[in-house]
Amino acid sequence: MKLYDMHTHTNNSHDSKADIITQTKAQIAAGAAGFAVTDHCDVQFYERDHVFERIQNSVEDALAAQKRFSGQVEVLTGIEIGEGIWDEARAAKMCRAFDYDVVLSSVHAVRYPGLTAPFSTIDFGKLPRETLEQYIDQYYTDMIEMTEKLDFDVLPHITCPLRYVNRKYGRDIDFLTPYRDKVETVLKQIIERGIALEVNTAYANCTQECLPSYDILSLYKEKGGKFVTIGSDAHAPENAARLLFDAAEMLRQCGFTGYYYYKNRKPIFIRF
Numbered sequence: 001m002k003l004y005d006m007h008t009h010t011n012n013s014h015d016s017k018a019d020i021i022t023q024t025k026a027q028i029a030a031g032a033a034g035f036a037v038t039d040h041c042d043v044q045f046y047e048r049d050h051v052f053e054r055i056q057n058s059v060e061d062a063l064a065a066q067k068r069f070s071g072q073v074e075v076l077t078g079i080e081i082g083e084g085i086w087d088e089a090r091a092a093k094m095c096r097a098f099d100y101d102v103v104l105s106s107v108h109a110v111r112y113p114g115l116t117a118p119f120s121t122i123d124f125g126k127l128p129r130e131t132l133e134q135y136i137d138q139y140y141t142d143m144i145e146m147t148e149k150l151d152f153d154v155l156p157h158i159t160c161p162l163r164y165v166n167r168k169y170g171r172d173i174d175f176l177t178p179y180r181d182k183v184e185t186v187l188k189q190i191i192e193r194g195i196a197l198e199v200n201t202a203y204a205n206c207t208q209e210c211l212p213s214y215d216i217l218s219l220y221k222e223k224g225g226k227f228v229t230i231g232s233d234a235h236a237p238e239n240a241a242r243l244l245f246d247a248a249e250m251l252r253q254c255g256f257t258g259y260y261y262y263k264n265r266k267p268i269f270i271r272f
């Protein structure tokens with residue numbers, strides 16, 4: 001089976017130090033047939049982080065690597081737009097700014113009063129349980145709005161806050177049962193719009209720790225979901241294409257017969 005890692009970062013993202021050459025060589029070493037460079041475009045930090053210039057560099061870097069490593073690995077261009085619903089015009093503009101192979105649209109921060117910072121920076125340790133539950137509820141509300149309104153191809157790492165809430169701060173929040181209606185709405189909307197669901201392996205030590213986990217993936221399959229991608233979300237070379245075979249195996253167990261990669265924003269099927 002050919003391996004395509006559809007979610008990776010380089011030093012054109014604020015939170016990665018790895019240059020494109022290092023990341024490309026790491027993907028080749030990991031046996032990938034291809035990978036997408038999907039650097040961050042968090043709309044709320046657009047000016048502060050000089051996002052337009054970074055994305056321009058990201059696309060140029062990916063195209064240069066595509067030429068240089070031609071025949072060894074396929075380098076695809078992309079972008080990961082964060083908080084697009086906070087500024088829809090900017091998200092739309094960035095979505096059209098370059099000819100990407102794939103556009104990811106993520107929720108990294110939630111419109112919850114007083115807690116609008118990226119969830120990777122919030123101390124969830126002492127938050128009252130009720131607040132925490134309302135926060136997760138708002139996370140899904142934001143995702144419903146995003147999957148309804150924005151133009152994109154792949155929904156990355158649904159349930160991502162649990163990495164911090166449960167794993168880092170040791171809380172015990174069920175991310176599905178109390179929010180089932182909202183999760184189902186998100187899944188229904190992406191299925192209707194032909195948007196793919198990503199299995200994200202970052203920080204996972206086993207398939208149970210992939211985002212989303214088996215239960216949500218099965219729900220997606222059950223409802224008729226067809227498009228799935230796999231992504232390491234590697235910000236460093238040691239994580240390139242990490243655990244992707246495991247993610248593919250989990251998809252197979254859910255009943256999928258293969259997964260997809262994207263080129264020119266069109267899904268291409270890879271059979272298991």
Ligand SMILES: [Zn+2]
Binds near residue numbers: 080106108156157
């Ligand atoms: Zn992300």
Ligand SMILES: [Zn+2]
Binds near residue numbers: 009
């Ligand atoms: Zn990412």
